[in-house]
Amino acid sequence: MEANIKTVSAVLDAPAPHMVGDGFRVHNFFPSGYKIKMSPFFLLDYNAKIEFSARNEPRGVGVHPHRGFETVTVAYHGAVAHHDSAGNSGVIYPGDVQWMTAASGILHKEYHEEAFSKKGGDFQMVQLWVNLPAKHKMSKPKYQDIKQADMAKYALPDEGGVVEVIAGAYRGLEGSASTFSPLNLYNVRLNKSGKAILSFPSTYNTGMVIIEGEIKVNGEQVAKADHFVHFNHDGAEIEIEALENSIVLVLSGEPIDERITQYGPFLMNTPEEIQEAISDYNQGKFGYLEE
Template identity: 75%
Template structure:
């Protein structure tokens, strides 16, 4: 098997606020023009200290259609409510996977106790596109606590791979997906070496959440950088140069047209018009 070569090691783009609770670097689609389908958007909230306050910061009620939102916590705590009746709080290491599909309203904000104390905050949010045949399926919600994630222990206590979705060395991820997606948190101790194997056609990128790593014995990537890989070869070798956490993303591309408008991700302009009409008619449900 051939090595999957690095396409680019990218610094985080300038940050912007989403609501008043998330200070994010958008790696794609606006920060860099990367081919990462089925991953449509990656907002990375690098570490930031939030001061204490009684009124939780966050993002108010807003709609989505046509895709899934995935939020992974590394520091801090986020609460979620949606119009399908789902709610949850994610703490460091937890994952929240919301399928908006035919339409949902939701809001996300700092969990009340975290807000009152303030502190270190670090999160990732992804938008994952759905194929046309699934865009109008029913909304659903998958909340997974860190201790519920399936794990692969690396030899000699050098670290572990938390399998969120997909399959790593026969350890199957905790989340169900509509298209083939591999998503792991690799938690590596200093000096650990680990190999990943993804099909050549899969779009692949790694976020360095913590620490620094050597990729394929050559290039170095450090905290807050994004490693984008070429669609050539299959094997990636990572060596941790210090204790490190890496978010691993790889997925089979959805080769369909995309028309995006704000919080909607559809295949045609007509479907965007229908989404707006349905939203205005209250078909996405109700949420205060």
């Protein structure tokens, strides 16, 4: 097994936070915070646990467009409501996942759910941007509302914890989300001293966010809460052991080997496609959504 270990490239501190709207205080691990290869994951915004005071008017982000990728929001504390111009809406609570495929173009808004906003409390989320292969960038938008109660769960041996399979597969258990390219997304919830063995192809870009607690990776590196562990493209297997009760968001996927051109909320392959996206947005082709 030793020769087949996927080794740690770096354990990364959370970059300085910034606000997205007035409801999300995020640390951007990539692409701004660190120049690491994580395709098909283009962006990772981590809202570390923070307490929001009670407020009648919900905080959040107003109506804005997206094209060419998917937004995936994973909730740990608090509650987020979503509306989009394709007519989808929903609320995610701790453990739930919202998987929105913007693809050919969508308008959406996301904000603190009303009851949570009025009560206030701890808030902790992750949002990923998952790139789409060129052939799928202009697909029809869709929305997947993935509740924790419905997720495939793998019970780890010796009461070590559980692996919640959001997308991809773990030891034969298929995740709930449908994806456009091969990727895995898990919430690994470990009890103290619990262990999980993960296995991904050496070619996959792989990383993990320590949401809570403290873990030891491959019996060597220690990673604490609010850090990101990035892996090399060598072996396949990763062992994580919890030094205390821990939650780890694991992401691994096959790189999309295509040119990327990004402009704000648009993620396309060429500058010409960006211009087309701006034009289509200005012409109202992304639909309508009330502020």
